[in-house]
Amino acid sequence: MKKENIILWGLSLLFAALMSLPFLVPNAGAAALFGFVPLLCMERVASMLGKRHVWIYHYSAFVLWNAFTTFWVCNATVGGGLFAIFANALQMSLVFGLFRLSKRKFSGALPYIFLAAAWIAWERFYFDAEISWPWLVLGNSFARTTWAVQWYEFTGTLGGSLWIWACNLLLFSLLTRLSDGSWNRLNAKARTAHICGYATILIAPFLVSYAVGKQYENSMQGAEQLPVAIIQPNIDPYNKFQAMSQADQTAMLLSQISRLQESRPDLFAQNGTTDSSSVPLLILAPETFTNDITTGNYESSRTWRRFVSFLSDKPGTNLLFGASSWDRISSSEAPSHTARRLGDGTWIESHNSALMVDGTARTEIFHKNKLVVAVEMTPYPALFCKIDDMLGGVMGRCVGQDGISLLHVHAGDINPIPVGCAICYESVYGEYYTGYVRKGARAMTVITNDAWWGDTPGYVQHLSYSCLRAIETRRAIARCANTGISAIISPSGEIISRTPWWEQAVLTGSLPLHDDMTFFVTHGDIAGRVCTFVFCLLLLALAVRFTTGR
Numbered sequence: 001m002k003k004e005n006i007i008l009w010g011l012s013l014l015f016a017a018l019m020s021l022p023f024l025v026p027n028a029g030a031a032a033l034f035g036f037v038p039l040l041c042m043e044r045v046a047s048m049l050g051k052r053h054v055w056i057y058h059y060s061a062f063v064l065w066n067a068f069t070t071f072w073v074c075n076a077t078v079g080g081g082l083f084a085i086f087a088n089a090l091q092m093s094l095v096f097g098l099f100r101l102s103k104r105k106f107s108g109a110l111p112y113i114f115l116a117a118a119w120i121a122w123e124r125f126y127f128d129a130e131i132s133w134p135w136l137v138l139g140n141s142f143a144r145t146t147w148a149v150q151w152y153e154f155t156g157t158l159g160g161s162l163w164i165w166a167c168n169l170l171l172f173s174l175l176t177r178l179s180d181g182s183w184n185r186l187n188a189k190a191r192t193a194h195i196c197g198y199a200t201i202l203i204a205p206f207l208v209s210y211a212v213g214k215q216y217e218n219s220m221q222g223a224e225q226l227p228v229a230i231i232q233p234n235i236d237p238y239n240k241f242q243a244m245s246q247a248d249q250t251a252m253l254l255s256q257i258s259r260l261q262e263s264r265p266d267l268f269a270q271n272g273t274t275d276s277s278s279v280p281l282l283i284l285a286p287e288t289f290t291n292d293i294t295t296g297n298y299e300s301s302r303t304w305r306r307f308v309s310f311l312s313d314k315p316g317t318n319l320l321f322g323a324s325s326w327d328r329i330s331s332s333e334a335p336s337h338t339a340r341r342l343g344d345g346t347w348i349e350s351h352n353s354a355l356m357v358d359g360t361a362r363t364e365i366f367h368k369n370k371l372v373v374a375v376e377m378t379p380y381p382a383l384f385c386k387i388d389d390m391l392g393g394v395m396g397r398c399v400g401q402d403g404i405s406l407l408h409v410h411a412g413d414i415n416p417i418p419v420g421c422a423i424c425y426e427s428v429y430g431e432y433y434t435g436y437v438r439k440g441a442r443a444m445t446v447i448t449n450d451a452w453w454g455d456t457p458g459y460v461q462h463l464s465y466s467c468l469r470a471i472e473t474r475r476a477i478a479r480c481a482n483t484g485i486s487a488i489i490s491p492s493g494e495i496i497s498r499t500p501w502w503e504q505a506v507l508t509g510s511l512p513l514h515d516d517m518t519f520f521v522t523h524g525d526i527a528g529r530v531c532t533f534v535f536c537l538l539l540l541a542l543a544v545r546f547t548t549g550r
Contacts, residue, residue, distance in 0.1 A: 016064035022141035029145030062089035072456035124528035143464035146493035280411035287322035311359035316411035369400035
């Protein structure tokens with residue numbers, strides 16, 4: 001292999017390794033602040049050498065980055081995992097290829113500004129696309145380094161993406177000037193401005209984060225608290241109904257709650273009193289705990305009846321649990337593309353739902369909106385449901401509800417406490433997640449089942465993204481995972497307490513209740529919108545230059 005090829009492949013591999021570190025190693029988020037530099041250097045060297053088919057290098061680099069960080073998806077579905085890796089890398093490579101195309105018509109720093117704007121515009125679009133996998137959004141690099149991004153309450157995750165690009169491009173510019181000798185042609189003021197500019201962009205966000213975090217901690221003293229108990233039943237999802245019936249699973253969960261009541265009676269009778277009707281308690285069970293819920297006819301569910309009966313002598317105790325729920329529809333024709341026909345001629349629509357229930361049989365339900373492609377939902381159902389029918393119905397067809405709604409914790413005569421429940425994958429979508437708070441959620445819950453991936457970085461990454469949501473919204477989170485990791489997360493993104501992985505466990509604590517709204521919640525993703533606008537302007541200018549030949 002030629003020496004120059006070894007250099008190009010080495011730079012590509014170095015990029016993949018550096019950009020993987022933040023997603024695999026705690027407190028390694030800073031690696032992303034210079035992780036793109038090797039890839040930019042690879043592109044510069046290849047251009048100077050007049051290399052053809054440079055896409056092979058940058059596409060391979062993106063494939064490696066995706067594979068290093070999200071290989072675990074293959075544990076659940078090999079085909080889906082490989083598609084996620086190669087298709088996501090392809091989109092990244094297309095953005096990078098567009099940048100290389102822009103260098104034909106733009107000069108100086110403009111192609112690199114175009115690259116940063118295009119990348120962030122793509123990330124923003126990805127959050128709302130029908131086929132969506134925004135796991136490796138650059139701002140997520142700090143999900144395990146949350147002390148550095150307390151300012152996400154203003155910008156959201158894409159503000160982090162912008163910071164990463166700014167640091168990488170400024171460092172690359174500095175290295176380029178040093179390598180080509182142009183640095184020596186700059187006067188002292190220009191050199192100082194360049195170095196000080198880079199240092200400011202690199203260091204200032206860390207200082208701002210420290211100041212914002214301190215100010216927030218000082219202003220949140222004495223908040224009202226909601227007691228919570230998180231039940232981690234630790235049921236293997238691959239053998240959920242083969243190894244244990246639903247009745248046995250329900251009995252096991254209720255047994256965990258009963259043991260908790262024996263060991264912690266104070267949770268069920270706060271403040272030294274025996275009347276707990278005026279003191280709420282929220283108990284969480286994981287995603288898709290049961291599959292026998294028919295919407296609008298909860299009494300038909302044996303699980304629901306057992307929960308209500310169990311809670312009937314526990315006033316003020318509310319149970320939030322996940323369920324595969326069903327709408328039954330009587331119709332001679334298919335009521336929708338996603339409906340499936342039963343043997344008796346009726347149709348069903350399926351949902352991944354969260355329910356809140358108490359001992360009075362009061363019940364609320366929320367259907368998950370951000371569904372996992374293929375596993376839970378069929379994208380573009382008018383087309384792909386027909387194809388899926390020909391394949392024998394291999395894709396999921398869950399339907400989300402129109403818009404976000406809240407669940408409420410009730411206790412006696414107190415005002416119900418509104419809480420949001422992000423179901424599994426929904427905790428990855430920052431701007432969507434703010435909708436719970438805009439609706440009035442005073443605290444947040446996340447219910448999930450991460451065992452599909454095994455003991456891999458997947459469930460750790462998923463947990464860490466909830467920490468970013470806490471910062472963006474300044475809402476505490478109670479996270480219930482079937483097999484772990486369940487956790488209580490503070491509004492500053494700190495994991496206060498957590499359970500082990502793959503162990504039956506119960507976690508207790510309290511969530512501070514807040515009513516204030518962060519800048520990000522109120523105004524949304526300004527960083528993403530601005531970058532999208534800049535990208536559209538530059539793309540239009542690029543199209544004009546290609547059209548006119550200028």
